[in-house]
Each structure stands twice: as structure tokens, then as C-alpha cells.
Amino acid sequence: MKILVDVMGGDNAPDAAVIGALDAAKSFSDLSVTMIGDEDAIHEAAAKAGRMEELESVGIVHTAEVITMEDPALSIVRVKTESSMAVGLRMLSEGRGDAFISAGNTGALHAGSSLIVRRIRGIQRSAIATVLPFARPVLLIDSGANIEVEPSYLRQFAIMGSIYMSHIFGIQNPEVGLLNNGTESTKGTKKLIEAHELLEADESINFVGNVEGKEVPLGRCDVIVTDGFTGNVFLKLTEGLGSFLLSKLKECFYENIITKASALLLHGSLKKMKNSFSVSEYGGAPLLGLSKPVIKAHGSSDARAFTMAIRRAADFADTGITVEIAKWIEEDHSRKESMREAGANSAEAAEESGESFESADDKAIFSADAEMPKT
Amino acid sequence: MKILVDVMGGDNAPDAAVIGALDAAKSFSDLSVTMIGDEDAIHEAAAKAGRMEELESVGIVHTAEVITMEDPALSIVRVKTESSMAVGLRMLSEGRGDAFISAGNTGALHAGSSLIVRRIRGIQRSAIATVLPFARPVLLIDSGANIEVEPSYLRQFAIMGSIYMSHIFGIQNPEVGLLNNGTESTKGTKKLIEAHELLEADESINFVGNVEGKEVPLGRCDVIVTDGFTGNVFLKLTEGLGSFLLSKLKECFYENIITKASALLLHGSLKKMKNSFSVSEYGGAPLLGLSKPVIKAHGSSDARAFTMAIRRAADFADTGITVEIAKWIEEDHSRKESMREAGANSAEAAEESGESFESADDKAIFSADAEMPKT
Numbered sequence: 001m002k003i004l005v006d007v008m009g010g011d012n013a014p015d016a017a018v019i020g021a022l023d024a025a026k027s028f029s030d031l032s033v034t035m036i037g038d039e040d041a042i043h044e045a046a047a048k049a050g051r052m053e054e055l056e057s058v059g060i061v062h063t064a065e066v067i068t069m070e071d072p073a074l075s076i077v078r079v080k081t082e083s084s085m086a087v088g089l090r091m092l093s094e095g096r097g098d099a100f101i102s103a104g105n106t107g108a109l110h111a112g113s114s115l116i117v118r119r120i121r122g123i124q125r126s127a128i129a130t131v132l133p134f135a136r137p138v139l140l141i142d143s144g145a146n147i148e149v150e151p152s153y154l155r156q157f158a159i160m161g162s163i164y165m166s167h168i169f170g171i172q173n174p175e176v177g178l179l180n181n182g183t184e185s186t187k188g189t190k191k192l193i194e195a196h197e198l199l200e201a202d203e204s205i206n207f208v209g210n211v212e213g214k215e216v217p218l219g220r221c222d223v224i225v226t227d228g229f230t231g232n233v234f235l236k237l238t239e240g241l242g243s244f245l246l247s248k249l250k251e252c253f254y255e256n257i258i259t260k261a262s263a264l265l266l267h268g269s270l271k272k273m274k275n276s277f278s279v280s281e282y283g284g285a286p287l288l289g290l291s292k293p294v295i296k297a298h299g300s301s302d303a304r305a306f307t308m309a310i311r312r313a314a315d316f317a318d319t320g321i322t323v324e325i326a327k328w329i330e331e332d333h334s335r336k337e338s339m340r341e342a343g344a345n346s347a348e349a350a351e352e353s354g355e356s357f358e359s360a361d362d363k364a365i366f367s368a369d370a371e372m373p374k375t
Numbered sequence: 376m377k378i379l380v381d382v383m384g385g386d387n388a389p390d391a392a393v394i395g396a397l398d399a400a401k402s403f404s405d406l407s408v409t410m411i412g413d414e415d416a417i418h419e420a421a422a423k424a425g426r427m428e429e430l431e432s433v434g435i436v437h438t439a440e441v442i443t444m445e446d447p448a449l450s451i452v453r454v455k456t457e458s459s460m461a462v463g464l465r466m467l468s469e470g471r472g473d474a475f476i477s478a479g480n481t482g483a484l485h486a487g488s489s490l491i492v493r494r495i496r497g498i499q500r501s502a503i504a505t506v507l508p509f510a511r512p513v514l515l516i517d518s519g520a521n522i523e524v525e526p527s528y529l530r531q532f533a534i535m536g537s538i539y540m541s542h543i544f545g546i547q548n549p550e551v552g553l554l555n556n557g558t559e560s561t562k563g564t565k566k567l568i569e570a571h572e573l574l575e576a577d578e579s580i581n582f583v584g585n586v587e588g589k590e591v592p593l594g595r596c597d598v599i600v601t602d603g604f605t606g607n608v609f610l611k612l613t614e615g616l617g618s619f620l621l622s623k624l625k626e627c628f629y630e631n632i633i634t635k636a637s638a639l640l641l642h643g644s645l646k647k648m649k650n651s652f653s654v655s656e657y658g659g660a661p662l663l664g665l666s667k668p669v670i671k672a673h674g675s676s677d678a679r680a681f682t683m684a685i686r687r688a689a690d691f692a693d694t695g696i697t698v699e700i701a702k703w704i705e706e707d708h709s710r711k712e713s714m715r716e717a718g719a720n721s722a723e724a725a726e727e728s729g730e731s732f733e734s735a736d737d738k739a740i741f742s743a744d745a746e747m748p749k750t
Binding site for chain 2: 212
């Protein structure tokens with residue numbers, strides 16, 4: 001199993017990715033790791049950490065260009081075609097690796113992976129799936145790729161999320177909720193009301209209904225489905241609120257000598273709690289719906305987060321999630337085809353099956369660069 | 376100053392509202408309180424608390440109907456016109472009270488207050504403004520009234536929120552952020568990009584730009600502007616995540632005898648921290664943009680929360696926020712009028728000024744009951 005790592009993306013590039021990749025190469029004997037990025041910078045990062053000789057244990061593919069956070073999403077196929085991200089995605093698509101990881105510009109990664117690696121046939125949009133360490137692990141899909149969505153995309157997100165949670169977390173028949181501003185089926189925008197109908201009607205989804213923001217951390221479902229805008233706000237608020245509450249807690253501890261003493265006593269278990277919230281624990285977020293595994297590592301990933309993301313990417317490539325999603329899409333398509341042949345709801349079925357298997361104009365999808373997320 | 380309280384709304388009705396109102400009548404000698412609701416239920420609640428004789432210190436207006444959480448928003452003007460909420464709003468509109476408080480169905484309160492109390496002339500939509508106890512107090516507007524918004528509404532929310540924060544919290548020139556999925560001005564949907572332009576161009580707003588979910592708890596701005604759907608998710612996630620993190624903290628404390636002991640030592644300061652997050656602290660959320668003060672108390676309000684909401688309602692009525700908003704709208708209108716007369720951007724200015732002062736068909740606005748929030 002060969003994992004491709006873009007070492008030029010993220011806040012701590014290239015050091016965090018280089019060290020994370022070296023650690024992964026050392027820890028996971030079943031994997032080979034290839035770093036993609038500026039060779040001099042890679043050497044420098046390894047030298048700084050006193051690990052030059054370990055570079056022999058990994059592959060290095062030199063690239064001179066870097067996609068920055070400010071670059072528009074489509075620059076990956078238009079201007080910066082020799083960037084570490086573009087080269088990595090091309091290597092993946094050509095079979096010169098089994099999974100690709102990047103902590104760089106999310107919009108470029110989303111557009112680039114759809115255009116270079118391609119989606120699974122029939123999948124309308126790929127989506128970022130982030131596992132959150134709540135009362136039970138919850139998969140948030142889409143957590144940032146598609147700012148605006150159609151009801152049919154949300155249904156596919158629900159399917160892909162369910163397959164991911166059952167394969168990676170071993171959850172039988174994962175419970176799926178639709179993020180909404182109330183639990184009643186009539187809540188939310190017209191699109192959400194329609195999405196609710198689609199999810200409820202689909203027997204392959206274990207749909208628990210609309211779920212409010214309050215219920216998600218408390219463990220109401222295994223998969224929470226939403227558009228990429230709301231998902232992005234949800235994800236980042238979770239992060240911000242976590243840091244804020246921990247800082248408030250620290251204030252409690254520093255209040256006086258007694259509270260300081262008790263903080264010392266609690267040190268171990270608080271550290272455990274803090275670690276369980278760390279972005280590095282779950283190792284990056286997959287872009288589901290692509291024909292090959294692409295993992296978005298968090299922009300603030302440290303070396304440990306990269307190591308975990310490499311492990312997660314290998315597991316992902318191993319489990320056959322992609323095959324499973326493709327199988328479901330095929331079956332879904334056949335179901336609609338036979339409905340169409342049977343003449344039942346013929347117009348509707350034809351329309352839907354056409355939608356699922358259309359050859360989408362990907363460049364048109366991503367042409368509105370302004371709407372693409374970059375972080 | 377006379378405060379009208381709907382005692383039939385909320386999870387703990389009527390007890391919490393009745394006791395809260397009695398406490399307010401006792402504590403705040405500058406206020407008179409009138410309860411609106413089922414007289415028998417009010418008597419029963421007071422009797423249970425052994426406070427029957429105190430009922431003499433408050434007014435009671437008997438109503439037989441109640442708007443439930445399941446009722447569609449427009450039922451307040453169509454079917455349940457004799458409900459405690461409808462009667463209270465009519466009393467407010469007729470000058471038989473200075474402010475109205477309800478913990479009931481948000482959609483009905485939003486629709487009812489627009490239709491009965493009416494908005495300030497020129498205000499396109501009223502919005503719920505909730506103060507969140509973050510690193511600095513942050514006003515979240517809209518936190519649930521308008522599921523879908525136009526860029527021009529968001530601009531008005533920014534103005535109203537700024538006026539509220541400067542009057543109630545004494546903040547000079549409050550910093551306003553637009554909730555978005557990235558900080559760049561090109562982020563978000565087309566509507567958000569347009570809203571960003573409107574906010575940036577407006578010299579009466581101290582606009583700090585797009586703000587990500589992560590930055591809000593850490594105190595990036597005083598007012599965070601968003602649509603009611605995202606605002607609802609934001610608000611409820613904040614609640615849910617708070618409870619979840621506190622429960623995780625408790626787990627740390629119960630780990631062993633040492634951590635239990637340290638929990639005892641920390642008890643006081645942790646309680647203080649927990650209280651600073653309590654919904655009761657900030658006493659309900661005003662619906663800004665109405666011609667008179669209407670306060671939405673949290674559905675889970677206890678007696679203390681009602682007491683605080685009554686205090687907040689009186690302060691709100693006292694400060695002249697409504698007058699200030701009306702003044703701003705007038706000035707804004709004049710500015711546009713003179714621009715129009717000067718012939719500068721004549722078409723655009725005419726269109727905008729028409730929009731601001733149109734006599735909106737309110738029933739049409741609220742006719743899509745399915746889109747109205749109920750909680």
C-alpha cells in the first residue's frame with residue numbers, strides 16, 4: 001500500500017508533514033510513503049529534526065509549485081498544474097499510489113480531485129466527511145466542500161456517510177440525521193423539506209429524522225448530513241467553542257492556591273479529555289464519492305496528525321468503501337431503471353436516473369471559484 | 376413601566392413564568408407586571424409555591440387558548456386569536472403595556488409580532504438577537520426567525536445589532552462580523568458575497584469582515600450577523616456542546632478518589648463558570664426591528680430566567696433602542712433619497728429606497744408556514 005503525501009499544504013508545512021510521514025514510515029511496516037513537494041525544503045525539514053538518513057525509507061517526488069490558501073480552486077487544473085497537490089492527484093489517478101493526503105487549500109483539493117481523480121460514476125458531488133469526537137463518534141458530511149447543495153446530493157451524502165461509518169467504525173446500520181432548525185419534517189428551507197422526504201423514502205438509509213444542533217454532540221445519530229456551508233460553520237464552531245471552554249476552565253484553576261492544587265491533581269484526566277478532542281486523533285477527513293481515496297488533513301495538523309491521517313488513508317483504501325459506494329449507486333440506478341421500465345412514476349424515475357448518471361460538466365461545477373472554500 | 380408576560384409558553388409553563396413574574400414584581404419596584412394566561416393555572420402555580428397572596432402585586436389577564444409548539448406560525452392571527460400570545464401582543468400594540476415576553480412558539484411570536492405589533496417603518500424583517508456569553512458578549516442576529524434572508528436584511532440586522540449592543544452593553548462602535556466559511560471577501564454564497572459588499576460600503580457599520588465559526592467564541596466581534604437557519608444551528612450547537620463538554624468534565628472528576636477530591640475543591644469556581652453560561656444570565660432574546668419591545672425567552676427558561684427577561688425587557692423599553700433604529704432608517708432613507716435626487720446611481724437608489732419603505736405584504740411573508748421556526 002503506497003500513500004502519497006502533499007508535504008507543502010497546511011499551516012506547518014513542510015515540517016509537520018515531513019516528520020509525520022517519516023514517523024508513519026517507521027511505525028507502519030505495511031505502508032510505503034511518498035512525499036510530494038520541494039526537495040530542498042524536505043531535506044531541510046528532515047535535517048532540522050536530525051532525521052536525514054530516514055529519508056531513504058520514503059519516496060520523494062520533487063515539485064516546484066505550491067497552491068496557496070489564496071489561490072482560486074481551479075488554479076489546480078489551470079495555472080498550478082505542477083504544484084504538489086496537482087502532481088499528487090495525478091499520481092493517484094494514474095495508479096502510482098493508493099491514497100493521497102493534503103492539508104492544503106480545501107477548494108483546490110475538492111475541485112482537483114473531482115477533475116483529476118474523478119468521482120464514482122453516478123455520484124453528483126464529492127463531500128468532506130469529518131468524524132467528530134462526541135458522545136459517540138459522529139460523521140459530519142459535508143463539512144465544507146459544497147457551499148450549496150441539492151436535496152439529491154444530501155441523499156447521496158447520507159449513503160456515503162453510512163457506508164464509511166459502518167466500514168471504518170464497525171457501526172451496524174448507522175443512524176443518519178438531517179441537520180435542521182427543528183425536528184418536525186416541515187422544518188427548514190424547501191430544499192431541506194425535500195431532502196427529508198428523500199431520506200425518509202430511502203430504505204437503504206437508517207434515517208432518524210431532522211436533528212437540531214443541540215442534539216449532535218449528545219449523540220443523537222452516527223451521521224449528520226448538511227450542506228458544506230453549514231457544515232463548515234458547525235465544524236469550526238465546535239473547534240472554537242472547545243478552545244474557549246478549555247480556556248475558561250483554566251481560569252477556574254488559576255483562581256487561587258486551592259484551585260491550583262486541584263488542577264494538579266486533575267492533570268492526567270484533563271489531558272486525556274483534551275487529547276480525545278484533538279484533531280490528530282481521527283486523522284484527517286476523507287473526500288467521499290471519489291473513485292480513489294483522497295484525505296483532507298486539517299490545516300493546523302501537526303506531525304502526529306499527519307501520521308494518523310496516513311494510517312487512516314491506508315485503512316480507507318483497504319476497506320473497499322469506494323467499491324461499496326459504487327455498488328450502491330449501481331443498485332440504485334438499476335432500481336430506478338426497473339421502476340422506469342415498469343412504467344411506475346415513469347417521468348420521475350427517468351428524470352432521477354438521468355440525473356444520477358449524467359456526465360456532469362465538472363469545469364462548470366467548479367467555475368464559480370468565488371464559491372469554493374479554500375480552507 | 377408595565378411588562379406583559381405570556382405565562383403559557385415554554386417547557387415549564389406556567390409555573391416558571393408565574394414564579395419568575397412574582398419574583399420580578401417583588402425585586403423591581405420600578406416595574407409593574409401583568410401575567411397573561413389561564414387564570415386557574417396561574418392560581419394553581421402560585422398556590423403550589425405558597426405565594427397566593429403575592430398575586431395581588433401583579434396584574435392577571437385571563438386567556439383560554441394556548442399556542443402550542445406544533446401550531447403553524449400564522450395560527451396566531453388566524454385560529455388562535457384569543458391565545459395568551461395573541462392577546463399579549465395586541466395589548467402591547469394598543470399601548471396597554473411597554474414590553475411583551477413569551478417563551479412560546481418562536482415562529483408564531485415572530486409572525487404575530489410583525490402582524491400585530493408591526494415592524495419599524497422601513498425595516499424589512501425583524502430578527503431574534505441572542506447575546507452569547509463568550510470571551511466578550513456576542514450578539515447573534517438572526518438566531519432563528521428568518522430561515523432565508525436577502526443581503527439587504529443582513530445589513531439591517533447589522534445596524535440593529537450594533538444599536539442594541541451599544542445601548543444595552545455600552546459598547547462604543549460595536550464590531551460587526553459576517554458569519555462565513557472563510558475570511559476572504561469572496562467567501563460563501565452569492566448572497567453572502569453581496570452582503571459583504573453592503574456591509575463594507577456602509578459607514579455607519581464598524582464591519583470587521585467575514586468571521587469563521589471558530590473565531591466567534593474567542594471574541595472576534597461584538598455582533599455576528601447571519602441568517603436564521605445558520606443562527607439556529609449555531610445557537611443550539613453552542614448549547615449542546617456546552618452540556619457535552621461539562622459532562623465530559625464530570626467524567627474526569629469521577630475517575631478516582633483524588634480527582635473526586637479535587638472536584639470538591641473546584642466546586643465554587645466551576646459553578647461560577649457554569650452560571651456564566653446559563654441561559655438565564657442574559658434574560659431572553661429581543662426581536663429587533665419591531666415598533667415595540669418583544670422578548671423571546673428561551674423555551675427551557677426557569678423562574679430565574681423569566682425574572683431576568685423581565686428586567687431585560689424593561690431596560691430595552693427604557694433605552695430608546697427602537698427610536699434609535701427608526702432614526703437610523705429615516706436617515707438611511709434620506710441619504711438614498713438625496714442620492715436619487717442628485718441623480719447619482721439613480722436607478723439603483725430608487726430601487727433601494729422603494730424596497731426600504733415598501734408596505735410589505737406581511738401575510739405573504741409568513742404564508743409559508745412550513746418555513747417558520749416553531750421553537
